[in-house]
Amino acid sequence: QWMSDERGRDGLRLFGPEAEESWTVAIITDLKPMATELSSGRLRWVLSTAMPLRDDFSLYLNGRLVEASKADSAQVGRWTLGNEITDLPKPSPCELEQATDEKIPETDYRHYLLVDKTLGPISGYLELFEDPIDAGKSQEIGRSNGFFVYVHGRLINPDDAGFGIERNRLRHGTFSRFRLVVNIDRLDNELRSSREALLAGPAVERAKALLLGLFNLARKELEAHEAEVALERRATQRFADSPASLTEKPIMRLAVDAYEETIQSRHIAPVDKKVLRSIDEFQAHLLERVHSESGLIADVVYEDLGPILPMAMLDTVDGRLSINLEHPFVAHFADEFNDRKKNLPLELFALAEISLEASLNDAGLDPNGMALVLDSRDELLRYLAKSSGARNSITVAQSLLNSQTSARGLELALVDVFNQLGFDAVPKAAKDEQDGLAVAYLPASEAGPTQYRVSLEAKSKERLGAKVKKSGVEVSTIARHRDEANCDFALVVGPDFETGADDMGAVIREINADRVANPNKRITLMRASDLARLVRLAPVKRINLLKLRELFLQCVSPNEAAAWVDAVESSVPASSPIQQIIEAVFETQRDDHEGTVEYGALRQVLRLEKNLNITKEVLKDECRALSRMAPDMFFARDDRVELNTSPDVILSIIHSYVDELPTADLD
Template sequence: MNISSIGKKIDDIEVKISYRIIELFSAGLYSSPNKAFEELICNSYDAYASEVEVYVSSDLSATDAYIWVLDNGEGLDESELKDLWRIGESSKRKNPSKDIARLQIGQFGIGKLATYILARKLTYLTKKNNRYLIAVMDYDVISNDNDAIFIDEIEVTEAEAISLLNPYLKSINKIRMFGKDSVKSWTISILTDLKPKASEITEGRLKWILRTALPLNPNFKLHFNGVLIESSKINIPILKTWTIGLEDQTAESLDWAESREENGEHYVDFSNLKGVNGQFELYSDSLLEGKSADLGRSNGIFLNIRGRLINIDDPLLGMEAFSHGAFNRTRIVINADELDNNLTSTREAVKESRPFSQLKEYIKKKFNNEVKKYYFDKEQTDYQKATVAYRMAQTSYTTSKRPIYSFINKFYSDEICNPFLIEKPKENDKDQLVNAYNIDVETGDQVIEKIIYEPMMPGSPIAKLDLVRRLLKINVMHPYVANYSGAYKTLFPLEGIAIAEVLTEAHMYELGIDENIVNNVMKKRDATFKELAFSDRESTPAVAMLLKDSLSNPTGLENAVYRALLALGFETSQIGGPNKPDGKADAILGYDEFSKSRNYSLTFDAKSTNKKVIAAGTSHLSALKRHQSTYEADYCIEVAIGYQGETDPNSAISVEAIMQKVTVIKASDLVRLMFLATPKQIGLDKLRDLFETCYAPYQVKEWIDNIQNIETEVPPYFDIVDVIYELQKFDSEPPTVSVVRTELNRKLSKKFSSSEVKEQIKILQALVPGCVSLENEFVGTQVKPETIKSRITSLLSNIPYEWTELYNEIFEEEKTS
């Protein structure tokens, strides 16, 4: 485009910009060519255009390739064309009347610089008040030597404008730009002398962005190369829609959220973010399949601010992965205009802040407690009977029916006494079972006709088979089930594992393997599933730091409490949902010398709040007590940032906690407990005393204070590691706790008991997960002692100053001993 010989220069446009600035703002912030392209269209939207036309050359790598965006918006006069090139300034939000007519997207005045990564020249030609103005930015003239450049502001006639545009319009534009019936105003932006980055634009991906990312407005039509762009449609049936703010269980469960209705629309107001609306849609099939998945996504979170999609390529808003099976079928549309103040300058992301944290916490809770629960309940309903019977029918007689029939005959012949996964049938069921399973071959009945999910006692296996009812009961409290049930598209894989475990036990009995061996093998397999579920267990100091961080971000408290109990040595399962605890934690301690179980369990809840303290009424302790009863737990605890009257024995929270026998813990006290766990040797056995005797926050604090002040003999952690390693290296049998104790006492001239050594080994497990193992009485190290010691030393470097002396007291003495 050559404009040097036409039109009349009417003024200079000063552009205050340096090469360094443009490199930073364009190449750095707008790395996506599609995103840069989108900025031009947003300018058209902000100019109140009702129609926008886009043209992209078919071969963007060609030397004469170009791109243009044309709109029928307000157009630009002389001063407005100058304002357009005020870098870092925008007048779009200064006039409130503009927002009333159409919410303005731009606010930073840098979007136009995104074109720098696409082209060397950007031309604006605009019509307003029957005048035609033109300005050309040549990015090549910008250098480090100048802080400003000047662009010619030129006025041309209609005939000259037509002459300039004829080579580009190709007669495909719908907007009538010239002549008697032409629109009153318009603007066209033309990108020429394209850079290599422009060739990365793909038509399919760009059209998806234009359909999805730009405001859905009936008064805003967009054409791409002459074809109308329509908003994306999903041709998969919707199972259920949750409207935000309408019968919103999640909002009702949060003390910092409130639902409301206004003019027939439903909203949720958070304490730091108002006017959030939208919907969660669960589809009958995955939204990831098909050719369109390569161009853009249909599932996940779509966060709109002032009508524009912010998170094009971030379906989780930076959060950890949700349950894959349900999430792949879910489309979450969120409108949160107040987050406009928290946008980054590129409008591609939201800054981390309290409003954004509350929104993400709400989304996560609503998905887990409502959408995911509905999805898995429906999956179970759809598949539990017919599908189980069908799957079992595909197995051979020798694989499923014969082992179970053999088990029944051997059990009633007193050859089997104590199976692990198959429930022992009653004596009066003998005739029914023998006769029924004997004719299965003829009737076609299956050994498993139905599957249910239910909580079981601590130490229970992954599943139990009820022979009489032909019912497989899967243990929802088993760590593997609790942690991975959401990782599958359907529950088939998990159910397949449970069926295989039950049939494996029956096969081993059928083969005549000694029952003690059968029990040991099946229990080891079950222990392996638990270890896999706990493979991400973190050290107690590391989790203490996480919990400490949550004091300033209480919306993350629930996850921090779960990880804290896990790190302390509990077998912990997350539950969640309306009228349910956040989770359950089991302490597996085995049996005492009188064969009495030492195990115990507790339900736990975390109360998130944006306030420093919560009132007694907000704690809902009576509901927590019901959770404890429902899940057959011995104790229940609640953790919050703080409580009104937490230091007063006569306060409402103290009186109710003692009356309900609910252990109420301040998060800061739980942090202290985590840091004290290693130096003060606080194991699961010792923690039982806390839950047994302390309920009010002040009682919990006094208990922890006493633990901190008690003089404790320095535990010989490094020596224990050395002894275990030497024993397993040179002995032909795996070392036991008693053998380690004997060798340790001989080495140090001490008199540690077996229970003390076992407790110290458990604390080592919590301190350096995955390095030390303890299975019943057998112990082992998974890496060399030097590796364990170096990991401990590394941990110490991250411990807050106020705790370092206590840790150094242990491990410095270890190093010199």
């Protein structure tokens, strides 16, 4: 409320939980006249900076709660007693048991309890902040850090942040960032008659031991966080400490050439020329970054940039190095690099990739020569990263069937299947995302781009023959994963699914409702056995990415997907020119002494010497099919093919592949 002191100065009196408790905001006296001059937003900001972090301290402006500015401070973390915090380090009591108060909703931290034989039920939460919260204007009203011990809703240590614990046991670096709110109602028996102090006794000492244990837990968490932050910055620091002639200067020259468009850099992000309008402005900005404390590369982040982009992109304007989580080399080794303590080699490798392009540029290679080197290197990294290696489609299909009882195994097998089908597929499976991502890169048609993306979801079952229930599919989660990954389709693969009689069960109804709400999106359920059949048949029936798009567009239920594969089985593709293709590749490699043959040259040989006219896309599809049946003998790359044996051997391998197909696949 407004008040005037003995000198007649206007100010604001802030009331605590009981009427006799109040504080006057000395630092913003004469506030009433200020209110006529300040906007409501500015006044709210002034008040928020004066607010301490107190659960029992509230301030309203025009009926709206004013939040303390410190509440927005970056946190290391927040942990709830009885939920995230169950085991406490010494000297805390070790006999604590978990419990819940069912009268309080789960969204309230007081729902969770730790129960001590002496102190009874205890609820609370612990917060750690990136920066100290023990300074600022709010300290003139009340503290924001330390221990906040409540008994029946009343703070019993308002002036003692350490709750009587010796300060030499509370390291300041942690204590200044530490805030613990804890309710211990049984301490009511230990309060003096004035209600302002505690009696000395076993219960109070036990409470101090509990609080000190929680502080030690916070200290450990802060030390781990600081170590991770230090490791996270090590790549940029090593770059900054390296000789400028090997790092900064070549990259700056590469960035300048990219800005002037004399080259098309693959690792340097385009610069917005509406912001940096001239090359002089851009160069001045680069020099400013180099001489700043952060350096040319200030931060390393991990982002989904798409499977087709390189593994690293550098934004020279803000100094952000982005590592592409959807690049196969990064994605397939995610398990090795998902810990900040282990990702330094990956970050250094990403820096080396950018430096390689800069060095090639300095060496004076023409754009085509640079592209050839970088393309070959990137292609090799992608090939080495893919776990399926040189396996034919029958082997990949069998691995899918064998993994149906393994959660992680099915996720990885599903990614292998989509790579075998011709997609660029990578594993994902981080917290709250899909298990895999597959992208189909297709040439544009008259109707526009035909590229599409598929979100992959694996649903394994521990027991063979068990079906995935509706609750196991979680349609809303599948749809969210699909949409957040900017995918057109989602494929859910499992041993089998409970879809109800005539495919009218709840899970199918939910998928159909999603289709109505999102007419350009789809969700398809498919049995692993049917997907295995499809991957085995694809090379023989020459099923390409455009044809596979029909599966996702047309099918919802497992039965519909099975019928689609049945139609593929019964289809009779046109006669395949594989013999002419194999002979043409072999003869061209032999006559030209080249290790590979470009598709353009191969088409010409087929037309002139084999009397075969074939489009480039059909030729690539045929070559991809050959590579999936004889993967270690015939290689179909993006722009060329390679044969490692004679035509007779390749043809024998192809015949063996067809002979090995299960009889059902050929009926």
